[in-house]
Amino acid sequence: MNLIPLPAFQDNYLWLLHDGQRALVVDPGDAQPVRSFLAANGLQLAAILVTHHHADHTGGVDALRDETGARVYGPVRERIPEPFDALTEGDTVDVLGLRFNVFDVPGHTAGHIAYYTDDLPGDPLVFCGDTLFSGGCGRLFEGTPAQMVHSLAKLATLPGETRVCCTHEYTLGNLKFATAVEPGNTQLMHYRQQCEARRSRGEPTLPSTIALEREINPFLRARQPAVAQAAHGYDGADESDEVAVFAALRQWKNEFR
Numbered sequence: 412m413n414l415i416p417l418p419a420f421q422d423n424y425l426w427l428l429h430d431g432q433r434a435l436v437v438d439p440g441d442a443q444p445v446r447s448f449l450a451a452n453g454l455q456l457a458a459i460l461v462t463h464h465h466a467d468h469t470g471g472v473d474a475l476r477d478e479t480g481a482r483v484y485g486p487v488r489e490r491i492p493e494p495f496d497a498l499t500e501g502d503t504v505d506v507l508g509l510r511f512n513v514f515d516v517p518g519h520t521a522g523h524i525a526y527y528t529d530d531l532p533g534d535p536l537v538f539c540g541d542t543l544f545s546g547g548c549g550r551l552f553e554g555t556p557a558q559m560v561h562s563l564a565k566l567a568t569l570p571g572e573t574r575v576c577c578t579h580e581y582t583l584g585n586l587k588f589a590t591a592v593e594p595g596n597t598q599l600m601h602y603r604q605q606c607e608a609r610r611s612r613g614e615p616t617l618p619s620t621i622a623l624e625r626e627i628n629p630f631l632r633a634r635q636p637a638v639a640q641a642a643h644g645y646d647g648a649d650e651s652d653e654v655a656v657f658a659a660l661r662q663w664k665n666e667f668r
Contacts, residue, residue, distance in 0.1 A: 412428060412429070412430055412507070412531055412532060412533075413428070413429050413430070413431070414426065414427075414428055414536070414574075414576070414618075415428075415429070415448065416576075416615050416617060416618075417436075417444040417445060417448055418444065418580075419439075419441045419467075420441065420467060422579050422580045422581065423438075423440055423441075423467055423578055424576075424577075424578055424579070424580065424615065424617065425437065425438060425439050425440065425441070425444055425445060425471075425578075426438070426538055427445065427448060428507065428509075429452070429507075430507055430508070431454075432453075432454065432455065433454065433456075433457045433507055434449060434454045434455065434456050434457065434507075435456070435458040435459070435460060435481075435506050435507060436456065436458075436459055436460070436475070436481075437459075437460045437461075437462070437526070437538045437540075437576070437578070438460070438461060438462055438467075438468035438469070438538075438540060438578050439468075439471035439472060439475055440465075440466065440468050440469065440471055441470060441471050442470075442471030442474040442475050442478075443471070445471060445475055446474075446475070449479075455479065456475060456479040456481040457481055457482070457506055457507060458481055458482050458483075458484065458504070458506040459475060459476065459481050459482070459483045459484065460484050460485075460504065460511070461483065461484065461485035461491050462485075462486070462523055462524055462525060462526070462538065462539070462540025462541070462542075462578070463486060463489055463519065463520040463522065463523040463524070463540050463541065464485075464486075464489040464491060464520060464522075465520065465541070468541075468578065469491060469492055472491070472492040472495075473492050476492075482496065482506075483496065484496045484498055484504050485497065485498065485524075486498060486499070486522040486523065486524040487499045487522065488521060488522030489520060489521070498513045498524060499524070500513055500514050500515040504526065508530070509528050509530040510528060511527060511528045512526070512527045512528070513526060513527075514526075514527060514566070515562075516539065516542040516562035516563075516565060516566065517553075517554045517558045517559075517562060518542060518551055518554035518555070518558045518559030518562045518563075519540070519541045519542055519549030519551065519552060519554065519559070520552060520553045520554065521553040521554060523540060523542055523554075523562070524540075525537055525539040525540065525542060525566065526538040527569060529570070529573075534572040534573065534574055534620075535569070535570055535572065535573045535574070536573060536574040536575075536576055536618065537566065537569060537573055537574070537621075538576045539566060539575060539576065539577050540577065540578055541577070541578060541579065542562055542566065542577075543563060543566050543575060543577055543624065543628075543630075543631075544577045544579060544581050544582070544585055545577065545581075545582040545586075545606075545616060545617060545623075545624065546581075546582055546585030546586040546588070546589045546599075546602075546624075546627060546628050546629075547582075547584075547588065547589070547630060547664065548563060548628075548630040548661070550661070551661060556654050556655075556657050556658040556661065557654045559630075559657065559661070560653060560654050563631055566621065567621065567624070567625055569621045570621065571620065571621050571622030571625070572620060572621070572622065573620060573621040574620060575617070575618050575620060575621060575624060576617065576618045577617060577618075577619075580615060580616065580617070582606050582610075582616035582617070582619075583603075583606055583607065583610060583616070585628075586599065586602065586603040586606060586627070587667075588663075588664050588667045589603075589627060590603060591641075591667065592629040592638055592642075592660065592663075593629060593632070593635075593637050593638055595637060596626075596627065596637070598626045598627055599627040602627050629641075629660055630657065630661070633656040633657045633660065636650075638656065638660070639651075641660075642656040642659035642660050642663070643656075643659075645660075645662075645663045646659045646662070646663075
């Protein structure tokens with residue numbers, strides 16, 4: 412089973428998983444990179460998994476469905492190009508001989524979902540859209556800080572070896588912010604150097620892993636004293652209130668340059 416991050420737009424990744432014959436793609440905001448990869452590798456598109464409704468994640472859905480007959484899956488509480496199979500937490504998707512478990516992870520959008528599988532020969536993976544990034548998390552366009560804290564905590568409980576397949580190459584910017592929040596985190600400094608080297612070679616920084624994100628991502632570390640103290644220093648957030656700390660971090664990140 413092959414996992415491919417297809418670059419799109421300025422910084423999107425359209426994740427494609429294939430077994431040499433059939434493929435699935437996640438959040439195809441642009442049909443052309445997917446179309447080209449399928450043709451070049453002689454693959455049939457079997458399924459399209461959508462995490463949320465934003466155009467850079469859904470813009471290629473109609474074209475790919477029409478051209479390939481692929482079955483489309485997406486969140487029940489969001490407007491996804493129809494027809495699609497509407498999903499919510501507890502549902503499963505079976506494709507390419509794999510079973511994906513669906514989780515509700517609202518915050519970035521109101522109905523955002525994620526897809527997790529541990530059926531692969533290698534490590535498990537999660538397609539988490541714009542909820543969790545390496546070193547960061549999505550902006551709160553439709554959800555609340557409390558919702559996002561709960562969603563991130565849900566992802567953080569996945570096995571540590573789970574590969575984090577998020578959909579934007581935001582890692583260097585996120586790690587710059589994370590360093591401002593937690594400058595004494597030596598694992599963060601080491602990871603930042605690794606990612607800078609990868610990007611200098613034109614390589615993706617992704618996928619990350621859940622275990623790594625627990626150690627370097629400030630949005631998963633709101634209960635850590637150093638992170639809570641930094642949030643308090645930013646806007647006086649109550650260090651004992653995880654949601655208040657998260658909200659302060661998210662606002663700080665929104666304004667960070």
